[in-house]
Amino acid sequence: MPTSTDTTTTEVPTIWVLDAYPPKTTVERPVILSWNVANANSIQIDQGVGSGLSASGAISVSPNSSTTYTLTASNSAGTATQSVTVTVVFLPEIVVFDISPDVLHWSKASRETAVMRWEVRNATTVKITEVRLVGPLEKVENIDSERPLEHSGSRTIHLSPDVIGLIVNQQIVYTDTKPLGTRTYILEATNADGTVTKTQTLEAVP
Secondary structure, three states: OOOOOOOOOOOOOEEEEEEEEOOEEEOOOOEEEEEEEEOOOEEEEOOOOEEOOOOEEEEEEOOOOOEEEEEEEEEOOEEEEEEEEEEEEOOOEEEEEEEEOOEEEEOOOOEOEEEEEEEEEOOOEEEEEEEEEEOOEEEEEEOOOOOOOOOEEEEEEEOOOEEEEEEEOOEEEEEEEOOOEEEEEEEEEEEOOEEEEEEEEEEEEO
16 A cells, blocks of 8 residues: 555655553553554554554554554655554453352251352452342441451352341341352452452352
8 A cells, every 4th residue: 555645745644643542551452543644645653563654554452551543644845743542551460269169058057168268460459349248138248347458369259148127017027148149249349540450259058
């Protein structure tokens, strides 16, 4: 494809478009640079993108850090430049989050347990939330509300009945509920660049 719409023009090149999508990305995630230039016989983009580029086009780049790309378009009348910056953010990484086993059998005589493990990198805070039904209501709890969680660790999950209050003959009667059903655990790892989450479930059956 030609790199110029008119190599004999007395007008300097016009850079109509230089764009990066998405403008914010994570490490090594591809970003598309696109451009549209008029009246140039030489077009190049720095940072190793290339020279001798066509008047319009697109190319994939995968920067490891925040990078500014500058397009330079030239002809006999002069040179035009335009830049676009791709911001690379470093989100937390959830290396491990699992529950084993993921199905437990519960009875009053035999109460099995499961082990939850997690490992997180590049996070400032780590939180794990348990969501389960208690009677007709959804109950949401942090598994460790006393202090922040470590970046790696484990917890033993015990199934125990919840106590709920029922209104019977205009009186509140407290009763135990069987800890059966699905429990959902949501791990959230956060730093200055954002939050990532991962979910695991635990089934409790008779």
